[in-house]
Amino acid sequence: MDYEQKVKNAVKKTLPAVISVAISKDLEKIAEELSFNPLFNNPYDRAFIESKLKQAPKDEHGHIKVGGGSGFIISADGIILTNKHVVMDSNAEYSVIMGGGKKYDARVLARDPLSDVAILKIEGKNLPYLEFGSSFDLELGQTVIAIGNALNEFQNTVSTGVVSGLSRLITAVTDLAGHQERLKGLIQTDAAINPGNSGGPMVDLSAKVVGINSAVVFGAQNIGFAIPIERAKRDLEEIKKYGRIRRPFIGLRHIILNDQIQERFHLPVSAGALIVSEGLPQGETAIIPNSPAAKAGFHEFDIVLECGEKKINEENTLEDSLSGFEIGEKINFTILREGKKIEKQVALEEI
Numbered sequence: 001m002d003y004e005q006k007v008k009n010a011v012k013k014t015l016p017a018v019i020s021v022a023i024s025k026d027l028e029k030i031a032e033e034l035s036f037n038p039l040f041n042n043p044y045d046r047a048f049i050e051s052k053l054k055q056a057p058k059d060e061h062g063h064i065k066v067g068g069g070s071g072f073i074i075s076a077d078g079i080i081l082t083n084k085h086v087v088m089d090s091n092a093e094y095s096v097i098m099g100g101g102k103k104y105d106a107r108v109l110a111r112d113p114l115s116d117v118a119i120l121k122i123e124g125k126n127l128p129y130l131e132f133g134s135s136f137d138l139e140l141g142q143t144v145i146a147i148g149n150a151l152n153e154f155q156n157t158v159s160t161g162v163v164s165g166l167s168r169l170i171t172a173v174t175d176l177a178g179h180q181e182r183l184k185g186l187i188q189t190d191a192a193i194n195p196g197n198s199g200g201p202m203v204d205l206s207a208k209v210v211g212i213n214s215a216v217v218f219g220a221q222n223i224g225f226a227i228p229i230e231r232a233k234r235d236l237e238e239i240k241k242y243g244r245i246r247r248p249f250i251g252l253r254h255i256i257l258n259d260q261i262q263e264r265f266h267l268p269v270s271a272g273a274l275i276v277s278e279g280l281p282q283g284e285t286a287i288i289p290n291s292p293a294a295k296a297g298f299h300e301f302d303i304v305l306e307c308g309e310k311k312i313n314e315e316n317t318l319e320d321s322l323s324g325f326e327i328g329e330k331i332n333f334t335i336l337r338e339g340k341k342i343e344k345q346v347a348l349e350e351i
Contacts, residue, residue, distance in 0.1 A: 003143075006205045007143070007145065007160055007205065009207070010145055010203055010204070010205050010206065010207040011145060011147070011158050013207035014072075014130060014145070014147055014201060014203050014207050015099055015147065015156055015158075016098075016099060016128035017072050017073040017074075017127075017128040017129050017130045017201075018070065018071075018072050018099065018147050018148065018156060018200060018201060019070070019071050019072065019073060019080065019096045019097060019098055019099075020068060020069075020070060020071075020096070020097040020149040020155050021068055021069045021070065021071050021082055021086055021087065021094060021095075021096060021097075021106070021120075021149075021199060022065060022068050022094070022095045022096075022097060022103075023065070023067040023068055023069075023086075023087075023089070023092050023093075023094060024064060024065050024092065024093050024094075024095070025064055025089070025091065025092050025093065067086075068086075068149060068196060069082060069083060069086030069087075069148075069149065069196060069198045069199045070082065070086075070147075070148030070149045070196065070197055070198060070199040070200030070213070071086070071096070071120065071199045071200065072129075072130050072199075072200060072201040072209065073127050073128060073129040073130065074129050074130055074132070074209075074236075075127075075129050076125065076126050076127050076129055077124065077125065077127070078104070078121055078122040078123060078124040078127055079109075079119065079120075079121060079236075080096065080106070080119070080120040080121065080122065081117065081118075081119060081120075081199070081201075081212060081232050082118050082120060082198075082199030082212070083116050083117065083118060083198045083199040083212065083213075083214055083227075084111045084112055084115070084116045084117055084118040085116055085198065086118065086198050086199045087108050087111065087118045087120065088111070093105075094106040094107070094108065094120065096120065096122050097155075099155065099156055104122035104123065104124060105122070105123075106120045106121065106122050107120065107121050108120055109121050109239060110235065110238075110239055110244060110245045111245070112231070112235050112245050112247075113245065113247050113351055114247055114319060114323060115183075115227060115231045115235075116183060116212075116214050116215075116227055117212065117227060117231055117232050117235055118199075119232075119235060119236065119239060130201060130203070130207070130208075130209050131207075131208050131209070132208060132209050132229055132233060133203070133204050133206070133208025133209055133210045133229065134208075134210065134229070134230070135187060135210045135211055135228035135229055135230055136230070138163050138166065138187065138204075138210060139163065140162075140163055140164070140165070140166065141162050141163065142162060142163045142204070143160065143161075143162055143204070143205055144160070144161060144162065144163055144187075144189055144191055144202050144203065144204060144210065144211075145158065145159070145160050145191065145202070145203050145204075145205075146158075146159050146160075146161070146189065146191040146192065146193050146197060146200060146201075146202050146213050146224070146226070147159075147197075147200050147201060147203070148193075148194075148196060148197030148198070148199065148200025148201075148213055149196045149197065149200070150192075150194040150195075150196050150197055153196070154196075157194070157197070159191045159192035159193070160191055161189050161190040161191030161192070161222070162189065162190060162191075163187060163188070163189055164188050164189055164190050164222075164223075165187075165188030166187060166188070167184075167185050167186075168185075168186040168187070168188045168225060169183070169184045169185075169186070169315070170183055170186060170215060170225060183214065183215065183225070183227070184320060185228060186214070186215070186225040186226060186227060186228070187202065187210070187211045187225065187226040187227075187228060188223065188224070188225055189202065189224050189225070189226065190222040190223065190224070191224060192222070192224065193213045193214075193215070193224030193225070193226070197213045197224075198213060198214060198215075199212060199213065199214075200212075200213045201213070202226040209229050210226075210228070210229055211226030211227055211228055211229055212226055212227045212229065212231075212232060213226050214226055214227045246327055246350045246351070247323070247327075247350070247351040248322045248323070248325050248326065248327050248329070248348040248349070248350070248351070249291070249292065249327075249348065249349050249350060249351035250291065250292050250293050250318075250322060250346060250348065251287065251288035251290075251291020251292050251293040251294060251349075252275050252286060252287050252288065252291070252293040252298055253275070253276065253277055253285075253286050253287075253288075254273040254274055254275050254276060254286075254304065254318060255273070255274050255276060256272075256273055256274075256312070256313070256314055256317055256318070257269065257270055257271055257272050257273070257274055257303070257313075258270060258271070258314055261274075267303070268303075268336065268339060269303060269305070269336060271305075271311065271312065271313040271314075272303040272304055272305045272312050272313070272336065273303065273304040273312050273317070273318045274301070274302075274303050275287065275293075275298060275299070275300050275301060275302045275303070275304065276300060276301065277300065285300070286300035286301075287299070287300060291349070292346045292347055292348060292349050293346065295346075295347075296333075296344045296345065296346045297344065298335070298344065299337065301337075302335045302336065302337050302342075303335060303336040303337075304318060304333060304334075304335050305334045305335060305336055305341070306332075306333065306334035307321035307322065307331060307333055308321055308324070308325065308331050308332060309332065322348070325348055326348070327348055327349065327350050328347065328348065328349075329347070329348050330345050330346065330347050330348075331345070331346050331347075331348060332344070332345055333345070333346060
């Protein structure tokens with residue numbers, strides 16, 4: 001079979017299971033949120049925005065459409081994978097639109113606290129679904145196909161390209177409010193991934209899912225990123241076993257050190273995790289009460305140098321190190337306190 005036919009066959013297998021995620025909100029909720037936004041303290045500005053919202057497109061329930069994204073079905077009974085940042089708003093309502101236009105109400109089963117993955121559920125039977133491949137087997141130059149609701153307007157947009165990088169680390173803007181998230185171990189591709197494609201599948205030529213389209217780099221050309229499908233597999237196992245996504249938790253607030261921070265604050269080291277409240281509002285402490293870190297005797301301004309015998313730095317953060325352990329495991333930490341190294345052992349708890 002020639003290359004073009006393989007691509008067409010993979011697309012035909014994939015398209016029926018690719019969905020669009022529609023996000024809508026009640027007008028009163030939007031107005032209430034605006035009242036807390038300092039940018040709209042002026043009553044004239046607020047009135048103008050509210051008048052525009054009343055004219056905005058609405059769904060069949062009269063709710064205002066505020067955004068969208070992509071996703072894909074992974075089971076005949078309606079389990080769907082998408083990006084966490086697509087369904088971050090707990091005050092919004094979500095619905096799923098199939099390629100043929102049929103619409104389902106959707107509920108969010110889980111949002112991964114550490115990765116840009118979310119799991120949705122719609123009520124259906126004998127739905128088309130995609131099978132998992134493996135991102136571990138990907139090679140540079142391998143053909144991949146990205147499908148999604150490009151720009152929240154062009155449903156089932158197909159783009160092809162190759163794997164152009166593996167294990168990439170980026171900091172991506174994950175929502176319209178400008179929040180950023182550090183994403184590690186990503187698949188880089190030159191297959192076009194546009195806003196709105198977020199949450200759609202990246203498949204290989206056998207139509208197996210190898211990644212979840214996640215991020216674009218604005219200002220760059222032919223560079224997009226996908227989350228390896230193994231992250232979602234792990235989340236699904238957690239849901240199946242425990243009914244929720246569990247992640248190991250230590251209970252401290254910190255910043256990762258570098259040369260600039262060391263120089264500015266005259267610190268003894270340029271790598272590690274400095275335990276500090278980060279200037280959070282009064283009452284927010286650096287060590288969360290009754291947390292594993294509090295029980296182990298961590299102090300504010302301690303510097304965590306190693307976690308599980310791995311050095312902490314910008315390439316391997318504290319979250320990165322903890323993600324390799326299971327809840328209940330006892331982990332050895334090396335910290336620096338007032339110029340002296342101290343060893344601590346911490347039993348990880350659930351976040």
